[in-house]
Amino acid sequence: MFLQGRTAAITGASSGIGLACAEHLARAGASVVMGARRTDVLEQAVGRIRAGGGRAEAVTMDVSCEADSERLVERARQAFGTLDIMICNAGFGYYGTVEETPPAVMQRMMEVNFMGSYFGTRAALPVFRAQHRGHLVFVSSITGQRGVAQTSAYSATKAAQAGFAEALRAEFVRSGIHVSVVYPVSTETGYRDAMRRDYGYTVAGLGPKQSADDVARAIVGCVRRPRPEVYPYRMSKLLAVATVIAPGFTDRLVGRYGRQRTRTHEQGRASSHE
Numbered sequence: 001m002f003l004q005g006r007t008a009a010i011t012g013a014s015s016g017i018g019l020a021c022a023e024h025l026a027r028a029g030a031s032v033v034m035g036a037r038r039t040d041v042l043e044q045a046v047g048r049i050r051a052g053g054g055r056a057e058a059v060t061m062d063v064s065c066e067a068d069s070e071r072l073v074e075r076a077r078q079a080f081g082t083l084d085i086m087i088c089n090a091g092f093g094y095y096g097t098v099e100e101t102p103p104a105v106m107q108r109m110m111e112v113n114f115m116g117s118y119f120g121t122r123a124a125l126p127v128f129r130a131q132h133r134g135h136l137v138f139v140s141s142i143t144g145q146r147g148v149a150q151t152s153a154y155s156a157t158k159a160a161q162a163g164f165a166e167a168l169r170a171e172f173v174r175s176g177i178h179v180s181v182v183y184p185v186s187t188e189t190g191y192r193d194a195m196r197r198d199y200g201y202t203v204a205g206l207g208p209k210q211s212a213d214d215v216a217r218a219i220v221g222c223v224r225r226p227r228p229e230v231y232p233y234r235m236s237k238l239l240a241v242a243t244v245i246a247p248g249f250t251d252r253l254v255g256r257y258g259r260q261r262t263r264t265h266e267q268g269r270a271s272s273h274e
Contacts, residue, residue, distance in 0.1 A: 003224065004029035007080040009072050011035045011063050011120060012090030014042040017139055017187060020216035021087055026054030028220065031080040035061040035072045036090070055080070063090040063116030064108075069123040082131065085223055086124035088117040088161075089139040093154040101153045113157035117164060125177075133176035135226060137219060138165045142183045142231075145240040148254050169228055178226035183240070184215045185233040208233050 008025050012018040013034035022032045026049045036042045039060045049056040057079045061068035076083040091113040094105050117138050128134025143151050144158030162181050169179040186209045210233050218232035231237040242250045 003220075005031075006084040007031045007033065007076050007082055008085035008087060008223075009033045009035065009076050009083055009120075009124070010087040010089060011061070011069075011072070011116060012139075014038050014045055017184070017212045017215045017219075018087070018089040019045055020212040021089065021219050022056065023049060023054075024213075024216045024220045025085075025223070026052070026056060030085070031055040031057075031076075033057045033059060033072060033076040033079065033083075035059045035063070035068070037062055063088075063119060064111040066119040066122065069116075069119040072120075073123040073127060077127065083124060083127045083134070085135045085137065086120055087137045087139065087219065088120040090116050091139070091157075093151070095150045095154075097150065098152055106153045109153055109157050110160070113154075114160045114164070117161050121164075121168070128177050135178045135180070135223060136165070136168065137180045137182065137222065138162070139182045139184070139215075139219070140165075142185050142233075142236045142239060144181075145183055146243045146250060146254060180222050180226060180228060180230060182215065182219055182222070182230040182232065183236065185210055185236050187212055187215055208236070 003025060006029075008021075008030050010018050010022050010025075010032060013022050013032075014036035018034070018036070022034050022045065026032050032049065032055070034042060034046060034056060035058075037060065039058075042058045042060065046056040046058045057075055059068075059072045059075050061072055063069060073083055073086075092109065094101055094109060121136060124134065124136065128136075138161050140161045141154070141158045143155040144162045147155035147159075162183075165179050165181045172179060215232045218230050222230045229237075231240075239250065239254075242253070
């Protein structure tokens with residue numbers, strides 16, 4: 001796909017992977033409609049893209065609200081005439097055992113990580129069907145392919161997202177509508193700072209890491225040349241394969257890379273980051 005003149009809508013676009021995607025797409029000539037909850041941060045990001053010669057619009061939204069996803073798509077159509085790419089990126093995580101994971105946090109995580117993708121898809125598909133083309137991109141996690149200790153709740157939401165995308169791919173075989181799932185490894189974003197502020201702990205552990213820019217470049221490459229799955233850290237695909245052919249061995253392997261929580265002195269509170 002030539003990106004010049006195309007329009008992309010991105011959720012969770014005020015920081016991290018979503019912001020990096022918006023910046024890379026804008027530099028490539030695409031118009032971007034950026035959705036997130038934090039109006040001030042979002043508008044600053046849009047301002048920087050415009051200052052650099054890019055075309056960008058901001059939509060304050062909560063991805064767990066279907067009407068907000070519809071507003072995001074409608075803004076794209078009003079501002080730029082159409083929608084070509086929907087990147088469902090908004091999400092947040094929680095580290096801890098099942099007993100340590102409050103039901104309210106699990107519920108909110110499912111609403112944001114999975115239902116956010118579902119609502120974004122429902123909003124975008126009527127446009128894609130009418131024009132007989134479009135690209136849905138779901139930013140999942142390698143834990144959606146292979147769960148890691150202390151991430152059972154988060155892994156479940158990301159696995160649901162991946163299963164949803166796989167079914168959609170089967171539905172749109174031989175059509176002009178593409179569906180891709182992105183499986184990043186641990187990515188350096190504001191993710192851990194948010195955990196410290198909202199839940200009162202820090203998280204550290206072993207294992208490969210990558211930058212938001214690394215993930216964004218992989219996503220833009222996929223938009224240019226659609227493919228079903230994207231592993232920004234290429235070696236992580238071996239983990240997905242090992243899970244299928246040797247699950248017991250993989251259980252022991254990923255046990256080495258579990259995250260450790262350290263309680264801080266800050267007061268934690270249960271809220272999410274999209």
